[in-house]
Amino acid sequence: MPDEAGRGPVLLAIAREAIAQAADPRQGDWHEPWLRETAATFVTLRLGGELRGCIGTVDAHRALGDDVAHNARCAAYRDARFPPVTPAERARLELEVSLLSARSPLDVESESEAVARLRPGVDGVVLEFAETRATFLPQVWDHLPEPLDFLAELRRKARLPPRFWHPDIRLWRYSVEKFR
Numbered sequence: 001m002p003d004e005a006g007r008g009p010v011l012l013a014i015a016r017e018a019i020a021q022a023a024d025p026r027q028g029d030w031h032e033p034w035l036r037e038t039a040a041t042f043v044t045l046r047l048g049g050e051l052r053g054c055i056g057t058v059d060a061h062r063a064l065g066d067d068v069a070h071n072a073r074c075a076a077y078r079d080a081r082f083p084p085v086t087p088a089e090r091a092r093l094e095l096e097v098s099l100l101s102a103r104s105p106l107d108v109e110s111e112s113e114a115v116a117r118l119r120p121g122v123d124g125v126v127l128e129f130a131e132t133r134a135t136f137l138p139q140v141w142d143h144l145p146e147p148l149d150f151l152a153e154l155r156r157k158a159r160l161p162p163r164f165w166h167p168d169i170r171l172w173r174y175s176v177e178k179f180r
Contacts, residue, residue: 007177
């Protein structure tokens with residue numbers, strides 16, 4: 001796999017091309033072997049510095065090139081929080097592709113233990129409880145630098161009360177390589 005400087009421009013070009021396509025992207029015929037490796041990604045779109053869409057995959061299940069193309073298209077046209085990106089907006093979109101590591105369990109028994117073990121600015125976090133699941137990329141620490149606030153907003157995203165804790169809550173952490 002090429003180094004970060006070699007991967008970034010390629011992944012960003014795949015994302016931008018997928019957004020520009022009129023139809024859903026088909027599986028790519030990736031010439032570079034590293035683009036055929038199974039990987040998980042998120043694609044974040046910003047317009048004028050404001051979030052405009054963010055969709056991704058936490059667990060790797062398809063080729064890296066396909067995952068980026070799929071998530072870019074979904075972030076642009078299927079993020080339920082925003083209307084679809086317009087043709088006029090496409091050229092002004094700021095793109096970020098996050099390549100996720102495999103997630104690992106964060107075995108904690110209490111909120112205070114979770115707060116103590118989280119690594120602000122480093123950890124992406126997946127929270128699962130019963131039928132709910134939510135994740136925050138490590139970039140969210142820029143807006144929520146305190147672990148207690150980070151967890152509270154993650155629970156809110158999962159449609160749980162912000163200070164809810166239950167022994168059946170499961171947490172995982174992952175890291176990302178991000179490309180802009």
